[in-house]
Amino acid sequence: MSYTLTTPLYYVNDRPHLGSTYTTLACDALARFERLCLQEVTFVTGVDEHGQKIQRTAERQQLSPQDHCDRVSSRYRELWNQWGISEDRFVRTTNPRHLELVMQFYERVKASGDIVVGKQTGWYCVDCEEYKDDPAEAESPSCSIHRKPLEWRDEENLFFRLSRYQSAIEELVARDDFIAPASRRQEVRNFVAQGLRDFSISRVNVSWGLPVPDHPGHTFYVWFDALLGYLTALLDDGNPVSLDRLASCGWPASVHVIGKDILRFHAVFWPAMCMSAGLPVPQKVFGHGFLTREGQKMGKSLGNVLDPELLLERCGTDAVRWYLLRDIQFGDDGDFQQQRFVDLVNNDLANTIGNLLNRTSSMARKWFDDCVPPAGSAAATDHPLACKAIETVKTVMEAMPNLAFKTAAEGILQLAIAANGHLNDTAPWSRMKEPGQEVSVGEDLFAVLETTRIVGLLLAPLLPDLSQRILAQLGQSLDSDDWSNQLIWGRLSSGSALPKPTPVMQRLELDEPL
Ligand SMILES: [Zn+2]
Structure with missing residues (x-):
């Protein structure tokens, strides 16, 4: 049996942080388990490299967006290597094969009649790459997550007709085996029950993105492009990029493991996109919680960010994996103490x-x-x-x-x-x-x-x-x-040699805060 699991494709706006490391370590444990159970595992991870936020970050560092992406992507790869992550695929959305896949997918969705031109107006957070619900007359509103001013947008966009999938998505999220853990189901069901609205899948004036073929000046919205990275990864086996091959390449995913903040994209938008393209939907979406540190949210302004590279160097993989996997119920929020x-x-x-x-x-x-x-x-x-x-x-x-x-x-x-x-x-x-x-x-x-x-x-x-x-x-x-x-009891053979023992686990001694 084939078993496909994915981490999110991490946004290369910044270097890897503890949150992405946590998700990846958990997925690694799951991938190793399924392999030991003799499943044919494809463990996908990678990076999401487009969008205005990355373009602006690169500009600030006086780098081309591609150079910036190359740098951050390679740090992810190196770090996963140092942690001993056993991924089978590492996908980058700037890979030319990904562009090919996005074009094919777009053609299918268009052929289903699910692409329309519309006007998008509203307050936009570039850091979230998302429109916010603030009313048009709001005076200098800001993003509640990023605490940065929202930007007013009034532009022609292409829309994906999500509203057509209302009943199909309602049915999907009503299933008890689709969203995990159970505690996250209701918020998604509530969101769907409010009525699904078409969502924009293109941007104008964002050059760092994949071009929409029939609409010059438009690039694909970073989320539309990023979700498709899972498919690109599965097709990255040396054979041509073709959506027709997905069934034999491990699609649908057995589980997408993600942070709870991107549950809506994975449990609502993404399955509808798959349906439109004539592809099966993922089998499960698992939204895990966030990590705090000593009871506080980690952030640059607080200066309390725990650097995964430092953690690895000082404590080693076994210690960190044990703590994160043994002390925090995967799915709940956790606190690093x-x-x-x-x-x-x-x-x-x-x-x-x-x-x-x-x-x-x-x-x-x-x-x-x-x-x-x-x-x-x-x-x-x-x-x-x-x-x-x-x-x-x-x-x-x-x-x-x-x-x-x-x-x-x-x-x-x-x-x-x-x-x-x-x-x-x-x-x-x-x-x-x-x-x-x-x-x-x-x-x-x-x-x-x-x-x-x-x-x-x-x-x-x-x-x-x-x-x-x-x-x-x-x-x-x-x-x-x-x-x-x-694992059967009694397999240790009597009379076999026991090597001279040495401590299998060094004690951790941390005199100072990490
Ligand atoms: Zn924001």
Whole structure:
């Protein structure tokens, strides 16, 4: 089965920030999970490079828009590479193939009778690239998001006849499997219920955009062009650009993962555009929340922006991925708190998981010849840790496809906590001093080592690097074609060598604010 997931195509107005990193890390975990479940995954990310805002930003820096886009795009690519993101496609909307696709799509939509010429008047925010609802007589209104003056526009635009799709979109957003999480459905349903209005898809006097073929002086509205980037990405397989090939290239998307601020574009405008072009609509749109820092909105004016490059350099991927995916319910807003970040990473990863593996492996090596002890009765699936492991595998398998990363991570952590409990209850270090206890001590150590093996395997999509180190310490490795079988209890082989342990997770020490 093919499984297509996308991040938003990030607007290259500015360098990557923590928000885009967060979305991309979450998508990476999902992509890795689906691959391990043997889906044929296409993980799409990329950048949206047109529009007046980019044109103006480039002008301010005395760069051509293309040079500006090249610079920012390559920073995205580099950063995703440093984070170990496993994307299959990185699309740029300045790629000539994208222009070809937009032309084909436009022709289809036009042939459906969905393009009309109209007049667009109203207050416009260039930073939002969006018309606002302020009344015409408003005196110097400003954008509530950007706190910048709105610009009055009165121009001829091409419109997409969204109003024709009222009932189809109503039906779509009424479905319970289309918009996730459930908490975001109502606002979209309310918006649709107010009545859909045609929306403008072209601009005049914006030169940094794709030209509308039959209307000189018009360029496509950046949103119209950007959404189509998902299709360009899927067709980027070396074969010609053709909408007819999409069905065999992974369309429709299984899920578009986006920030909640662009839900309307993805759950309303975009499906209608697809319908008009005779394409299936995406299967799901997931709108996640925003991150604040220590309870405050991050912003340049507050000087509290958390730079993802700095975070990566100081803390590493495992720590950041764990904190973001384990502490914040994906979908809800989240707050980055440095002390909590440090505490969770040290408690969960360094102590609960890392120390557990380290001390168990050391005991096994000491008393069982540097090897995994004989499993004995611990190989049975009714061993308490086996039961817990089986339950945890089930939890993770159910949580991950629903982007419930927190549920999955907490489940894995609980499994490691149970193994720590078992070790403390059975106290092999004191029982080993008594005669005739060797067999049962071996069984207990086997059970704990086997649990850490399953913890390591289950962490593979969430924390691929730490997962690899845990498995290596057990003399194991991930077999990405056989993950589900590897997860079966009892697969650790007794008598196999245990390498000399080293800490799998360094403690985080952050003396100063990041
Ligand atoms: Zn704005």
